[in-house]
Amino acid sequence: MNRSVVQALILKDWRLQRLLVMLSLAAGGIALAVLQVRCEMAFFLGSTWFFVSMIVLGCMLPIANVINERKKQNLAFLMSLPVSVLQYAMAKMVSTIGMFLVSWAAFVVAGATFILSRPDIPNGIIPVMLILAALTLIGFCVVAGAALVSESEGCSIAATIVCNSLYGVASYFIIFNPAIHGDLKSPVPVWSPIVLTILAWEIAAIALILGITFYLQSRKRDFI
């Protein structure tokens, strides 16, 4: 019976935030259009915009979907419904991550399709693109978890700043890792052991972040 309430909460979040998701998809679409222009400048601008669209959605979604509910005092209304704190947290994480995943998957598929369709861009970039995209997913989970557990805009912004700062550092070490860098110009994607290991670590990190979020949420004694 209570599954229906959790579903209703998830649906409600989708209805409230769909404009934000659609705007980020539109921004990603524009980035892809820029990438179609065959010059170095356009490639640089388009690919930057492409990742920025994903990162901006990753920053804004937890604030809009999690923090604002407390800030705008909607939480008491929701918690008067037949849900427990953990069920609310689950609905919130599923809706927030779900919305991000829709855009994220669209971005990844569009990005990969773009690379595969361009003979002048080596397909060897695809594994690295996937690793970097997964990094944004990890960052998103950190920000969403921080937002849910801390219920504080300040904490969420701090988590966003830390994650965004680490993207650059992590990207550098991944792209310039000798075991990966050599395969970047390969005409076909190379799924080397190091690529698969990094992807496995990224999946494990996401699972760990979600586990910690639910554990901390379950220990809360005062919800409003």
Place this chain on the structure above:
Amino acid sequence: MTDLAVSLSGVGKKYPFFTLDNIHLQVPQGQIMGLIGPNGAGKSTTIRILMGLVHQDHGEVRVLGHRMPAEQVAAKWNIGFASEDMRLYESKTLEWHMNFIRSIYPQWDVTYAQRLLKRFGLKAEQKIKGLSHGQRVKATLLLVLARRPRLLVLDEPTTGLDPVARREILRELTDVMTDEGRSVLFSSHNTQDVEQISDQITFIDRGRIIDSMDKEVYLDRWRRLRLEAPSGIEVPALPGIIDVQQDGRLAVATANAFAPDLANAYEGTGVRVQCIETMTLEEIFVANVEHSREGVGA
């Protein structure tokens, strides 16, 4: 099955600057209980505990037979909760909210919701951000009432409302109680509202319940006696008297356990009883709080 809609026993909650201390509170089914207290008395904390939103440090809470907070999901199917600090989604219409609540509660009463819309003068297609404070309170109450809850828990529902809106809401609450199986617990610092609709009254102050009983019993037991004492005689506080204020020969005694023989008892001490006055709930509340604070301070 229990015949108590709400039961709190020995409930406590400690915060750095506030302690809710050993709360015992019972709301029988079919009754309206008014929880009166000054700002910061612990009304909202008590209500949040009984809704399972704040976990008590100790004590037992049962709502509609369910242990709280452990069984809050089962309990909340039959509770309608609205609080003064509760806000709806500003960018959405009232109709959107009605559809949302309707998707959750199978018992949502469409006809009753339409009737409430009309009675409260609300427009379903209007966005929440375009509503006045009074209309927002009415909208929240509509969303709560149309799900036909067995227990209504209202935290300061009439705060900040104009007299007309207050009257409309109180009238609706009274109508709700025509269904005898329904219970209401509502907090307020407005004693007039509580006096108007409550069957039972609980006074809370500084995290402690200072008194709780039937409203009529309250109004019967509390009296103000205007006394005249012979010169140089101090008016005694007889049993049943909680406060005596004397100025020269004239004194005012406040009784919290008034009985007709109290007047005779004063006459017996040589003090003349000029008149015996009934007290309003507000006067009783203030006298009760002051008496309680003196007791704690002593």
